[in-house]
Amino acid sequence: MKEKNKIVSVLEYTVLIIFAFGALFPVIYMVSNSFMGEEEVNAALQNFKFHIIPDCFTMIQYYTILIRKPDFLLRFWNSVILTVPIVIGQIGTSIFGAYAFAKIEFKFKQQIFFMFILLMIMPYQVTLVPIYIIMKKINLVGSYASVILPGIFSTFGVFLMTQFLKSIPDEQCEAAKVDGASHIQILFKIIMPQCRGAVVSLAILSFVDNWNMIEQPLILLGNEKQPLSTFLSQINNNELGMAFACGVMFMMPSIFVFLNGEKQLLQGIQHLDMK
Amino acid sequence: MESKRNKMITKIIIVFIVVIVLCTYFSKTVENMLLPEVTVIQLKPGAIGEGFEGTGTVEYEDTHKIYSRQDWTVKEIEVKVNQNVKKGDVLAKVDIDQITLMEREEEEAIMELQDEINSLKKAPNPDQDKLKEDQFKLDTENIKYKEIRKGLTGDGSILSDMDGKIVNINSQNVGGFSEASEGDGSGAADSVAGNPLFEIVSSEPSLSVKWTVSSKDADEFSIGDNVNVATGDDDKNSKLTVVTATVSEKTYNAEKDEYEFSGIISDNSNLKQDDKVTVSTEASTKRYNNVIPKSCLYDEDGTDYVYEVSARSGALGEEDYVEKVQVQVGASDDLNCSIKATSDLTKGIYGIVSNASKPIEDNDEVKPIFPDSSR
Numbered sequence: 261m262k263e264k265n266k267i268v269s270v271l272e273y274t275v276l277i278i279f280a281f282g283a284l285f286p287v288i289y290m291v292s293n294s295f296m297g298e299e300e301v302n303a304a305l306q307n308f309k310f311h312i313i314p315d316c317f318t319m320i321q322y323y324t325i326l327i328r329k330p331d332f333l334l335r336f337w338n339s340v341i342l343t344v345p346i347v348i349g350q351i352g353t354s355i356f357g358a359y360a361f362a363k364i365e366f367k368f369k370q371q372i373f374f375m376f377i378l379l380m381i382m383p384y385q386v387t388l389v390p391i392y393i394i395m396k397k398i399n400l401v402g403s404y405a406s407v408i409l410p411g412i413f414s415t416f417g418v419f420l421m422t423q424f425l426k427s428i429p430d431e432q433c434e435a436a437k438v439d440g441a442s443h444i445q446i447l448f449k450i451i452m453p454q455c456r457g458a459v460v461s462l463a464i465l466s467f468v469d470n471w472n473m474i475e476q477p478l479i480l481l482g483n484e485k486q487p488l489s490t491f492l493s494q495i496n497n498n499e500l501g502m503a504f505a506c507g508v509m510f511m512m513p514s515i516f517v518f519l520n521g522e523k524q525l526l527q528g529i530q531h532l533d534m535k
Numbered sequence: 536m537e538s539k540r541n542k543m544i545t546k547i548i549i550v551f552i553v554v555i556v557l558c559t560y561f562s563k564t565v566e567n568m569l570l571p572e573v574t575v576i577q578l579k580p581g582a583i584g585e586g587f588e589g590t591g592t593v594e595y596e597d598t599h600k601i602y603s604r605q606d607w608t609v610k611e612i613e614v615k616v617n618q619n620v621k622k623g624d625v626l627a628k629v630d631i632d633q634i635t636l637m638e639r640e641e642e643e644a645i646m647e648l649q650d651e652i653n654s655l656k657k658a659p660n661p662d663q664d665k666l667k668e669d670q671f672k673l674d675t676e677n678i679k680y681k682e683i684r685k686g687l688t689g690d691g692s693i694l695s696d697m698d699g700k701i702v703n704i705n706s707q708n709v710g711g712f713s714e715a716s717e718g719d720g721s722g723a724a725d726s727v728a729g730n731p732l733f734e735i736v737s738s739e740p741s742l743s744v745k746w747t748v749s750s751k752d753a754d755e756f757s758i759g760d761n762v763n764v765a766t767g768d769d770d771k772n773s774k775l776t777v778v779t780a781t782v783s784e785k786t787y788n789a790e791k792d793e794y795e796f797s798g799i800i801s802d803n804s805n806l807k808q809d810d811k812v813t814v815s816t817e818a819s820t821k822r823y824n825n826v827i828p829k830s831c832l833y834d835e836d837g838t839d840y841v842y843e844v845s846a847r848s849g850a851l852g853e854e855d856y857v858e859k860v861q862v863q864v865g866a867s868d869d870l871n872c873s874i875k876a877t878s879d880l881t882k883g884i885y886g887i888v889s890n891a892s893k894p895i896e897d898n899d900e901v902k903p904i905f906p907d908s909s910r
Binding site for chain 2: 326327328329330333334336337512513516519520
């Protein structure tokens with residue numbers, strides 16, 4: 261029996277390792293190739309070889325994109341300009357929305373919340389055309405605001421925060437009300453100190469989502485304001501080594517954000533799961 | 536353990552941000568420092584060989600001028616520059632009322648003087664001095680009266696007095712009529728007495744070329760020498776034509792310390808006034824369409840190459856780069872040579888590298904410098 265368990269365990273681990281390798285392989289491949297010269301990368305691709313360990317370790321691709329090609333950096337800052345305001349704005353709107361859904365009783369609350377969930381499960385492309393028309397009407401097409409403004413109002417953020425706020429006992433809010441606290445005071449003095457984890461997890465998820473956005477900038481922004489996410493696809497086949505280095509640099513901020521708030525993110529997701 | 540990890544992550548994030556910020560701030564400076572600077576020149580037609588080359592201007596040798604006899608008010612100009620005219624053709628019309636008024640004023644002055652002379656003659660003791668003085672005045676006024684209509688027809692037209700071509704209409708003297716197509720008289724303007732209104736040349740005018748050279752190069756030309764006059768330098772695509780001129784005049788301008796030369800052009804079929812031409816001594820007779828300094832040539836195993844500068848869309852934006860092109864060297868002297876390229880050297884490129892701050896190779900990205908013209 262013990263031996264059977266051991267075999268099952270080995271099989272489980274083997275399957276898991278295969279899946280983990282399958283998931284991680286593209287990242288490993290990208291990172292290792294980013295430390296190869298252009299010729300080595302092209303030679304490996306032409307011969308259909310998966311070349312993981314560089315024959316000649318070099319930082320030339322990073323040197324090229326960081327020192328010799330200012331365009332990469334401009335795109336990087338375009339991504340920052342778009343993502344940071346969206347994350348901050350999304351946290352603000354989500355907290356207020358979530359407080360209303362979780363702690364205030366009003367007519368058609370359930371129906372409106374249901375609509376929120378409905379919007380959340382819809383693909384973004386569905387709302388893209390109306391957003392474009394609205395932005396064109398208010399003359400914002402081509403400006404950063406055309407991406408930032410719609411990005412701030414996220415249904416997922418409201419949903420996530422609502423689930424978290426529901427876990428905070430209503431009695432605390434009732435007690436504050438009895439003491440004469442307004443909704444704003446309750447939100448900032450009672451609720452906010454308790455939902456730091458949820459805010460961080462929302463920030464991480466929102467950051468990753470918006471850092472990787474493709475459709476919005478492609479449709480709403482001009483060529484000069486395109487972020488890194490769309491820029492990577494413009495690198496042609498002859499410069500794949502540079503594409504690998506760009507890819508590594510592109511995923512760095514997301515990794516940093518995740519590592520910095522990993523604990524809070526897990527807590528937030530657990531809360532979501534609990535509910 | 537947890538806190539140590541967090542501190543490490545925070546440090547890495549700070550380093551990452553600092554690197555990105557610094558790279559962004561200094562990227563342009565670093566890029567400019569690292570790229571080889573190449574001086575770019577354009578392919579030009581030119582001469583190969585010993586001798587002197589300068590720029591000159593074509594002028595008509597003999598022009599016939601039609602002057603404004605009085606301060607006329609020109610109402611209409613009937614001809615245009617480069618228009619052929621025949622003797623007796625109307626060139627312009629002046630305000631006839633003004634002429635009539637002037638004539639009447641003169642007639643009045645003559646009549647007054649005539650009366651005064653008559654009354655002086657009838658006097659018992661005529662004052663002979665006064666009489667002489669008035670007679671002189673009368674003669675003068677008569678001459679003035681005749682002068683009023685000189686150069687004009689009865690209806691106030693200025694006529695051409697030879698067959699030929701109008702080469703200049705003196706716009707200063709006819710005010711608003713710089714080129715005479717106006718016939719409505721709306722832009723009447725005053726001409727100044729004694730100044731030329733029109734310049735006419737014969738149907739087959741002789742042309743001369745004028746050029747200046749510094750006193751140290753003046754020995755290259757002497758009166759009677761033949762020089763080459765070439766057109767087509769300004770425009771790459773224009774056909775290069777070379778004619779001969781004979782130096783006819785050499786004058787020293789002490790103020791500028793330079794010599795002014797004039798030469799009579801023998802064959803003027805393709806030239807016209809104010810054309811800019813290249814004047815060169817006969818030693819540098821042969822001219823070529825693609826002349827470059829020898830510093831542009833790169834020799835590799837006995838084969839000659841030049842680097843042409845072009846722009847391409849790189850992975851990270853547009854960039855300037857050099858492309859190696861094999862060329863065949865034709866004639867050459869100490870400084871310049873003419874080249875023939877296997878591919879088209881003039882399409883889609885900024886020019887040819889004449890000097891590079893660092894060694895360059897085919898497809899290298901460069902920073903082009905344009906010494907005498909912008910892109």
